[in-house]
Amino acid sequence: MPVEVYMFGTVFIWYNVSILMTNAVALIYFIPVFHRLQLNSVYEYLELRFHPVIRKITSVMGMMNTMFYLGLTVYIPSLALSAVTPMSLYITIAITSATCTFYTTVGGMKAVIWTDVFQFLIMIVGMLSILFKGILVVGGFDIILSAAERGQRNNFLTFDPDPRIRSSAWSITFGFFFITCYETVCNQMFIQRWLSCPTIKNSRIAVGVSIIPVICLAMISIGNGIVMYAYYEDCDPLLSKNIFKIDQIMPRFAVDLFHDTPGMAGLFVAAAFCGTLSTVSSGINALSSLLVMDFILPKFPNLTAGRKLLISKTASLFFGGLVMLLAYFLSLSQSNVMQAVSSIIGFFGGPILGLFTIGILMPWIDYKGSFGGLLLGLACTGWIGISAMVYSADTATALPLSTQACNITTLTNTTLDKVITIYNTTLYTETTGTSSPNLFNTIYSISPFLYGALGFTMALVGAHVTSIFTGFSNPRNAEEKLFVPLIDSEIFPEKMRIFFRFGVPPYQATKSDKNDKPSEVKKMFCATEQRTGRGTSNKH
Template sequence: MNSTETIQEILGVKFSWHDYSFFTLMLIASAIIGVYYGFFKKQRTAQDYLLGGKSMGIIPVALSLTANNVSGVTLLAVPSDVYMHGISYWFTYVSLVIVIFVSYKVFVPVFANLKTPSSFEYLKRRYDTKTRMLGSMLYLISAILYLPVVMYMPSLALSQATGMNIHLINILVCTVCIFYTSVGGLKAVVYSDALQTVIMIGALVIAFILGVVRCGGFENVWNTSYEHNRLKLKFDIDFTLRNAFWAVTFGQFMTWLSFLGVSQVYIQKCLAIPSEKDVIKVLTIFALGIFVIGSLCNFTGLIMFTEYSNCDPVKSGILEKQDQLLPYYILDISKQLPGLAGLFIAGIFGAALSTLAGMLNSLSCTIFEDFISKYIPKNTTQLTISRILKLIVLIIGIVATGLVFVVEKLGGMLALSLSLSGITAGPILALFVGGMLIPKMNEKGAYYGSVTSLILMTIIVFGSQYYQNSGYLTTVPLPTSIEGCTFLNSTITQNYDFKIDGNSTSHTINEVPYIFRVPFYWYCTIGFVFAISLGLLISHFSKSKKNIDKELFSPVIYRFLSRNSDETIYVSEKLMESK
């Protein structure tokens, strides 16, 4: 009872020509933007390609940043997570807004002074070449592993809604994205992102309004959610609780800080703004956009639960897993508004394309600046460099498209792929925070602290996945019901009981080491704290006499910098005099 035909038969609706039209128009519009900036507004220099010639507009960049940080995975996963576990995830977006302004004060001024498109150039100037290479490798590993996941989840949604072959969808959409990113550079990425953000917000707003009306008003949604504990917050001081208040606020604060504060994608677009004073305007619009979209996704989860409070599609056997809940819901309510399903799936793919395009563009910058530039002749023309950057995008895009086929075969390992970002997020954040805010952190401390943290986080993540796949660890959702499912009969049964151990009853959760029971919200925090602590310890016993320019520290600590013969870190005298 899990086939697309059966779902459409139960709902009494199919993907119509309106739906296909919306989806196709979104892809065509993105491709046209790439053609325009690739052939009619040619970008002949590396700065044109990577920074849009530092002439990007405030609103397009803000919308682009919003789209980059709301992937198709987010649009699919957040509503279903709220449906299953309650509204607590909404507080992650409160953390995100705070992170954006912390980043503006702490990190952005340092990168702006560097005047380089690669954020990892900072690590070379602050520490050494070896540490820079470490940071770049960590970013490349996490990005390349995440790219196929970004495309797989939306493709799965479209496949469920239409019955189209998932491989054909992946190849088609990835080809369009690779084309406009490689040909059009940052300008094509930003303006296509802006278009996709508008589509995404429009689809969310329409679905939200229709859902509220269909459920009998927002008051009914709120009351139903309250009665079934979807609005309850857990304030327990227990680091093993998945959706506890502290995990989704402080834990996610550190994760967002790593993904935004020092992210190549984020910094690269901030540097594309012609005036530094306009950066805060961009970030304000970005914060508002991400908060609105995050809130709509969360409340859509509550609306979905209200709609299916008496007939859970997963528990009843209509759907195989919770990630299919949102496409199912959108297909359901599209009976009231033909074309909504196509518009919404176009929004999901727009978010995925935005994330993919932004990462492809930033990866081309990182790979060229950190791994290729030192091997090409100094008299290489800007046009040749621009072509090299486009070739890098093409190669990475092809690799990511190929890895989608691998992700599909992983099954339960898909969750591991999503958790891999937690392996690298903490060590990367520690490299930049230690450099900008802790003068006593030296190159040996930064390098070996982050490498050791990387090893520790690899053990924690893989260990946690082992216990989950073995059935020792499960995430128990809030109760759902199938009492109102009129289509069920006595031959349809599904075991929806969640056990601590799926293999036998002889084991208990207490047999799993505590560290492996900590949810992924805390991975970045654990990695960061360990890297910083060990880094400071190593720095203390391996004193460095390297001169460090004041511009390599964040302006928030300028007042604490000094030149002292007893210090292990020196700030160059010339810059100190200019303080």
């Protein structure tokens, strides 16, 4: 996020609003259903609600999304380490991937949780060190704010509703709402954490408390981005060829700040690594869990706990190697990392989130409608995303960058008219004519942060259009434990609450629900940690 703020301004402060919206949705709608069912895999819900084929398709999509995401998160700190050490990028990628895979495979979920705690503390210390040192070096808040005004970075009140504007209050708030919503409520990485809590109440508390560190990190990142711009206001390191990728600007900033303080640049690299280690370790654990629960146990339901443990560890090693290869592949790209991550999640996450929303809130849609919605959502996001890459659609207007104070002769004061950042290339060019199709300046130019919202919307539309032809289900025949009413609070009139049940009978909690029996995922994690031979068979 500091790079995004450096390039596009403080409009990213609206990311915090999307986080609040996401957590509210998770608390009210998704956590009660998932905790009630005690799912082994988050995609198991789609089998219970729709069809086993839907579960397998979305599970593959989710795993592909997670692997690309983890590849990008490995690439980021590897790039930082290669920028401040003599090691090449390929070596740092191998070290990062191997470290994450090792302690995830050997230590299981317990190792992941404990390392997350320490890594978060190191991240906070590293980021705060850069923020405070940067403020002192630049000269204080007044100078920083003045630089932000001159560079047009103080743009958090940009409310233009045009979806082609890459970074506006609307595209950040609603675009990241769908992205973070998918990551929070439809992703095995997060769901396995919420289900590890003993009760629904505890899960809700965990989700609520998690808002605090996320928003704190976001605000520190925004602060670092603005301070970084004030520091490089008259000598952008990319244009002056001091770095070769824009994502290297943050480690470069740390080196410039702490060049006379031994160890501090290393602290920043450690902070960057901690964020990645935390994410990758959880992701590898989630991938191995999805493979076992969605593809192996349905075929071999009587595997012993020891066999499941062995398969899980082998899968962790396999996915760790695959993530390393993807990181190598992505290192060939010149794209902005945050945009690439958001686009990839939007491709897969938007339609998947649409399916879960249909399942929980729309009892009149059956598996035929859901399949139609999934296909339409994927088709739309794929069409627009690929077309944007092919035609290099302009999705952003860059803010001013300067090299007037640089000690170089090849560059002069430069104001960028455009930044074209599409997955496999980042180009800084002047405005030129194009022979692209008419859609070039319309739908192909939609902000990549809105791909998730587009996929979600098209999934809902596709599900209803398909159901017009295949028939709607009768909500009265629905299995009530798979649904959550849109409005079910006692502060609303009873007639309104009945209406928003859409005919689904009220759910009556059973004794087993209140006891919150552990799922297969919990048992597998327990076996990983305790190395016991006790286990249960999969219920499917």
